[in-house]
Amino acid sequence: MEIVTGENQKKLILQTHYYKASYDEIKALYLEKLDELNHNVVSVNDDYVEIYSEIPHMEVIAKIIMQDPKETSIDFEIHSEFAFGAKGKAEKFIETILSAIEAKYEFKGVSLHK
Numbered sequence: 524m525e526i527v528t529g530e531n532q533k534k535l536i537l538q539t540h541y542y543k544a545s546y547d548e549i550k551a552l553y554l555e556k557l558d559e560l561n562h563n564v565v566s567v568n569d570d571y572v573e574i575y576s577e578i579p580h581m582e583v584i585a586k587i588i589m590q591d592p593k594e595t596s597i598d599f600e601i602h603s604e605f606a607f608g609a610k611g612k613a614e615k616f617i618e619t620i621l622s623a624i625e626a627k628y629e630f631k632g633v634s635l636h637k
Contacts, residue, residue: 543629
């Protein structure tokens with residue numbers, strides 16, 4: 524099963540979220556949260572602004588894009604080996620990450636660049 528966030532998603536949690544922060548700030552917070560959630564960080568690619576992590580039965584690719592020095596977005600591509608319960612687990616992961624970011628950085632909105 525695959526769950527992907529993006530500008531044109533209908534469900535709010537799956538829309539691209541934007542924050543008043545830099546790429547490095549969001550990346551550092553995201554990596555810290557992955558460690559807390561016991562995700563194994565497989566690769567961090569600053570050229571493609573992607574972070575690949577995994578836990579058993581689930582792989583996550585986060586794409587963090589700095590639109591300008593004061594606006595950065597985050598999107599997720601989540602792959603699960605199982606169909607049953609995967610959507611709920613993926614949305615809970617996304618919600619956990621977004622809540623952590625919003626606790627530290629100003630939330631600017633969703634799907635701002637459709």
